[in-house]
Amino acid sequence: MPLAYAQEGKLVRIVAIRAGKGLHRRLHELGIIEGNLVRVIKTQGPGPVIIEIVNNSSYVSKRNFPPYRPIATGGRLLLGFGVAMKIMVEEV
């Protein structure tokens, strides 16, 4: 399904990107790569989305803190409706 329809709070994997070379490349360079995980922070669903690129969460500490969330070292991205429609994802 397109990223624009993903549910808030869910972790999704990027399956395909249906875009021209320029946009495709730009998305790759921002971390939106086929096979990568992404968390949907907010959506106007269907509509624009705010996402966070998830880096395998392997640096969430193994210590016993209640993990409210893994460390996000990359910022948040806002993807407009049009772009969100071009990115196909599946729930994880």
Added chain:
Amino acid sequence: MARESRRVKIALAGIPNVGKSLIFNRLTGGRAWVGNWPGVTVEKKVGTLRVNGAEIEVVDLPGIYSLTAYSVDELIARNFIVEEKPDVVVCIVSAINLERSLYLALSLLELGVNVIIDLNMVDLAEKEGYRIDYKKLESLIGVPVVPTVATTGQGISRLKEAIVKAIHEKKVQVRIVDYGRIVEEAISKIEEVIKDLAPKLAEKYPARWIALKLLEGDSDIVGKVSKLPAGKEIIDKANQLREIIGKKIGDPESYIVKQRYEKVLETVKAVVEKVAALKVSMTDLLDSILTHKIVGIPFALSAIYLLFRFAFEVSAPLADLVDAAINSYLHDLVLGIHGLPDWLTSFLADGIIAGVGAVLVFLPVIAFFFLGFAILEDVGYMARVAFLVDKVFHKFNLPGKAVIPLIIGFGCNVPGVMAARAIEDENERKTTALIAPLASCNARLPVYLVIGGAVLGASAGFAVLSLYVLGIILALIVGLLLRKTLFKGVSSGFIMELPLYMMPRLSNVAIKTWERTKRFLFKAGTVIFLATVMVWLLSVTGPGGYLGPEALEDPQLIRESWVGILGQSLASTVFSLMGWDWRAAVALFFGFIAKEIVVSSMAILYGVGEEKLMDVIAESQAFTPLTAYAYMAFVLIYVPCLATLATVRNELGLKYAFLALIYEVLLAYVVSLSIIGIGSVLGFK
């Protein structure tokens, strides 16, 4: 052979929102020469870093994510690096946006640049609960890493030292990313071919980099290579290898980018350490409310309303101060000078001083508006606004990001049109630039207030509000039309970084405010000034010769001036359907030059000072409520002021400037007539 004493040059690079402008300021002391990169409308900032007695030129590269050929900004940066060979490039990496900023750093390293990494915003990372082992990063990447907190200045002196050191000790890491056996083989093969057949090129760019770009299919490099004598051979070889890679692992370009990104992820994992208990993020929490489906928009509208209040009401005393100082004090002062011929006195007082006054009176409102806007922007809120409106805007085939130039346009259309540059898609950018003038700028407000106040009485406030709304609605509709016709294309949507919420930084806010206000002052300002003088000239002369400054005060006399004649002919032809009299018509004509002039020219035509204008208009019965409203709408829509038109021409070209001119006049005409038409049918007078 004597070395030419070349000035030492460094460049600052970084993705957007990493604090690059602040670092630039800290290094150069804030003074910079601002111009354009040759041939494009992208801003170039150059400053001087003084350290250890030496003077180093600092060039601020545009905010970019990478060095591809897909974007003008990136090409500019790339070409600058290759042609002007800066001694050092400081890549500013944000500790809270590691992956993307490091990707750029790697791209720079592959280009053979002498990079040092400025790890900025480490304080914010600490707040988010993690720390970056910068020494480890240094050893992994192989170039110096200096942690800084640009907002407080921490680390800046070490950064300066590191820059000086790096100028003398160059470090190059072209092989920083390993692409795996298959691709690396291909790269080596191409490298050989290049070194054999195009040695000159290999001197300019690292051979490995060229090989990579050819495998990626970079249009700029492919173009450059094909122009060489041996170009075809090289390109054929590259394409051959691309096909092989394609069969074995997939699209070469995607693969290469992915590998580069993998390297980034590896590096980040290795250098980040958690230091605090994880808490909920403040930004997250606030965002859950501010981007809330139901509550988000009312909040945004309220914020904008308060911004307007700040701009108009709080700046009022300043505006009146300026008004008193110039239009009263200075004006009367000049009138009191003896021994000058009448016409000169009038020229000085009613022409020049009135002209200057017209501009400066607006300055406080515009400055305050931009100040408030810059604060909201610096806090990080404007990105959220774009998110909120995107869905609606999408229906008009426009990106949510377009809302920002429109809001800026409420202050003054000139920086509003320029703000459209931020939109990546060319078609969308052009459309936004063309509809931005429909945002009701500050200059139109006096017209609404005077006419509305005179004729509409209590409903004036509501009428004004409706005009602002009308402007936005029309902007969206026209935008949609443009997108269906001239600028076809599906909305590619937009991508925006969502920065953490931060306390606004005074220096950033001050810079942005000044830059936008400056545009108004110098671009719009000069035009308004000249226009006022011209109005004066055309009011005191006529076909019958010089009429004397008395014309400015005698309503009968002024009918004989050029201005009067013009107005009467316009009123009896073009505007007859709308029932506007000749004075209104003339005012509109001059409003073409600058909308600020509409009120002052009306004042001249009625022969009164501006304070009395409202009463005079009310008495003269020149307008009925309906025609008055239609008039205000006309002022809203018709023709962008000359300064805005000039800006459109600058940004988009002469063709589009004409387009803007024509469509707005037609639209204004249509809308005014409809208002009168519909209004009459509905029984309004």
Added chain:
Amino acid sequence: MENSKGIFKRYMYIIIPVEVVLGLVYSVAGFIAIINWYLGTTGTGEFLYSDYIPGDLGICLVMLSIGLLMILSAYYWFRRKPVKSLAATTLGLGLAVAAMVMQVLAIIASWLDGIIVGEPIAYEELVMGFLRAEALLGYIALPLFYISLRILSKITT
């Protein structure tokens, strides 16, 4: 760390309801503002609490937005999400404080204006300006806002 959070949590339970009630007062004021505006345009001239509540659509928008935020807060409260609830009230109060500040600045500005232009200043009007609904409620909101913000910053990064 956990302990101080506990203390703050207790404050939260008291503060949030107070703030929500304040927000509801804003909503009421907002509605009255709409009524006044309507009365203003139809020219009957009979306002409700006209001294305190202007017939201004903009202020009405702000006050109703505050009310809306407080309702959202109450919603989160009853859904057992006190942190989000606090965030909603804090933002609502932030808006309230901003509105108050604008009003105060506007009044000061018009006072300065009067001096500059040389008109006689109607002090009674100025004082009434400082007592206008959004200003008056804003004075109450200010300390509450400050407290809420402190609590929030202790709980979050």
